[in-house]
Amino acid sequence: xxxxQVKPELWRPLLSGTASRRQLFAYAAGVAGxxxxxxxxxxxxxxxxxxxxxxxxxxxxxxDPRPDGIVLxxxxxxxxxADDGFGGMPPEPVPVRWEIxxxxxMRRVVRRGVATARPELAHSVHVEVKGLRPGREYxxxxxxxxxxxxxxxxxxxxxxxxxxEVAFAYASCQQWExxxxxxxxxxxxxxxxxxxxxxxxxxELGIGAxxxxxxxxxxxxxxxxxxxxxxxRLRYALTNSDPDLQAARAAAPWFVTLDDHDVEDNWGxxxxxxGGTPENFLRRRAAxxxxxxxxxxxxxxxxxxxxxxxxxxxxxxxxxxTFHVLDERQFRSPADINARLDPxxxxxxxxxxxxxxxxxxxxRSTWNIMANQVMMFQLDRLTDPGLQQLNPDTxxxxxxxxxxxxAGIAERRVSNPVVITGDAHVNCAAELKADYAxxxxxxxxxxxxxxxxxxxxxxxxxxAGGTEWLASNPHLKFFNSQRGYIRCRVAKxxxxxxxxxxxxxxxxxxxxSVRRSFVVESGRPALQDA
Numbered sequence: 445x446x447x448x449q450v451k452p453e454l455w456r457p458l459l460s461g462t463a464s465r466r467q468l469f470a471y472a473a474g475v476a477g478x479x480x481x482x483x484x485x486x487x488x489x490x491x492x493x494x495x496x497x498x499x500x501x502x503x504x505x506x507x508d509p510r511p512d513g514i515v516l517x518x519x520x521x522x523x524x525x526a527d528d529g530f531g532g533m534p535p536e537p538v539p540v541r542w543e544i545x546x547x548x549x550m551r552r553v554v555r556r557g558v559a560t561a562r563p564e565l566a567h568s569v570h571v572e573v574k575g576l577r578p579g580r581e582y583x584x585x586x587x588x589x590x591x592x593x594x595x596x597x598x599x600x601x602x603x604x605x606x607x608x609e610v611a612f613a614y615a616s617c618q619q620w621e622x623x624x625x626x627x628x629x630x631x632x633x634x635x636x637x638x639x640x641x642x643x644x645x646x647x648e649l650g651i652g653a654x655x656x657x658x659x660x661x662x663x664x665x666x667x668x669x670x671x672x673x674x675x676x677r678l679r680y681a682l683t684n685s686d687p688d689l690q691a692a693r694a695a696a697p698w699f700v701t702l703d704d705h706d707v708e709d710n711w712g713x714x715x716x717x718x719g720g721t722p723e724n725f726l727r728r729r730a731a732x733x734x735x736x737x738x739x740x741x742x743x744x745x746x747x748x749x750x751x752x753x754x755x756x757x758x759x760x761x762x763x764x765x766t767f768h769v770l771d772e773r774q775f776r777s778p779a780d781i782n783a784r785l786d787p788x789x790x791x792x793x794x795x796x797x798x799x800x801x802x803x804x805x806x807x808r809s810t811w812n813i814m815a816n817q818v819m820m821f822q823l824d825r826l827t828d829p830g831l832q833q834l835n836p837d838t839x840x841x842x843x844x845x846x847x848x849x850x851a852g853i854a855e856r857r858v859s860n861p862v863v864i865t866g867d868a869h870v871n872c873a874a875e876l877k878a879d880y881a882x883x884x885x886x887x888x889x890x891x892x893x894x895x896x897x898x899x900x901x902x903x904x905x906x907x908a909g910g911t912e913w914l915a916s917n918p919h920l921k922f923f924n925s926q927r928g929y930i931r932c933r934v935a936k937x938x939x940x941x942x943x944x945x946x947x948x949x950x951x952x953x954x955x956x957s958v959r960r961s962f963v964v965e966s967g968r969p970a971l972q973d974a
Contacts, residue, residue: 493534495589497522503690506598507741509697511578517741520567524681527665529674541587568738578603596694602762614640615929616866619647621656623898623949625688630956632691642866643703657950676735703817707732712776726751766809772817781836784843791842805856821874824916863891869900871924887969892941894930
């Protein structure tokens with residue numbers, strides 16, 4: 445097999461969802477060669493096919509900042525919502541020039557090059573730029589087919605010796621047809637060093653012809669659950685075509701992890717919750733992972749191998765903060781609330797759990813932030829003292845693993861562990877306990893759970909369920925059921941979390957405001973009003 449071309453007999457079955465497991469891994473090996481070749485510097489004189497329109501309809505983004513570099517991303521698509529998932533692009537490579545500069549007018553260019561956008565990777569580009577200065581703003585753009593992309597802003601991580609303050613935001617759960625991405629418009633206006641997405645970037649469910657509350661006509665290709673690579677590509681194209689999301693993606697570097705709806709609701713390990721054979725589910729997972737890579741500012745090293753993808757990672761921000769980004773889907777034991785206390789069960793898998801505890805133990809950062817998909821604090825959803833109602837999909841279904849994690853954190857004397865979470869479509873702030881059966885047991889950390897961007901519709905400030913949650917769980921200090929995101933500022937002595945909410949998302953023009961703010965003092969795992 446030539447490195448610059450994956451054989452059609454390998455990629456066509458993956459597009460249609462008929463690939464065998466052998467074909468999945470053969471396809472992955474072929475595309476890995478293409479991805480590696482795409483990183484070899486090209487030439488501005490490389491032949492370029494004629495493009496029918498502006499190919500930068502899906503915007504630009506950057507990700508995974510390091511002190512000396514960044515990843516730059518774009519995906520070419522002249523017709524982003526073309527039903528076949530190829531974005532209207534010709535089935536041939538396209539040279540893409542890229543530039544990164546020290547000013548927003550792109551006059552002081554410090555690095556430039558040519559990447560190759562290949563059809564095997566949906567004409568996506570992932571450029572690892574090195575040789576940059578730490579803790580510095582940069583601006584970047586792409587040029588292809590005689591067109592120039594929008595200019596994005598990015599920022600490198602601080603020098604490991606610095607204690608520079610970090611401003612970041614995070615979000616999750618952005619079902620396109622459930623509302624407008626108003627929260628991202630507000631996020632894009634903030635002066636942020638980093639943005640995190642904690643999962644459910646897309647939803648795998650079929651979308652009606654009217655586009656839900658957006659009232660945007662869609663072709664019949666959208667009105668089916670995503671199962672194949674072409675369908676996942678189309679769903680990402682729909683999501684990434686939103687102008688408010690594009691603004692946020694171009695405003696600061698991102699890190700991304702995956703949750704259930706990025707593949708299938710409530711999936712875990714190699715199993716689909718709706719039944720079917722593991723092989724069929726792995727085909728679907730391989731397609732979902734491939735599309736996620738193609739549409740996010742991920743490093744080329746995260747390119748999936750068939751149905752497997754390296755998601756968890758560590759991002760260091762000077763001496764002040766380390767982000768431990770987790771994967772709580774690929775390695776978890778099957779959901780079983782009755783086995784929650786079984787020490788053999790795991791949320792993270794043995795290898796990732798060891799990686800996390802080792803990294804936490806070696807960290808010299810003042811703050812250690814675990815970017816986590818599902819709720820970690822115990823949540824009893826009933827006020828009856830004789831009954832408990834726990835969710836098997838969250839850490840409550842893996843209580844022995846949670847206890848083991850926090851015992852390891854205590855043993856290693858980890859500095860200021862903080863958990864940030866998505867998934868639940870509500871805002872919560874909680875103190876994490878060593879023993880939830882004893883309300884007076886000491887707090888071992890705090891958790892800031894952020895609501896959805898759109899999923900669940902407009903929501904409300906309080907619900908009957910929220911009232912019950914607060915009454916049943918004394919360690920839960922705040923509940924809110926509106927849409928929005930969480931904005932944080934990390935300093936040497938404090939970390940502040942602002943719960944930004946949007947008054948409406950089912951119609952355009954919603955207003956964003958800070959509903960509540962909490963402060964955590966270094967060395968004191970307790971929630972205080974800011």
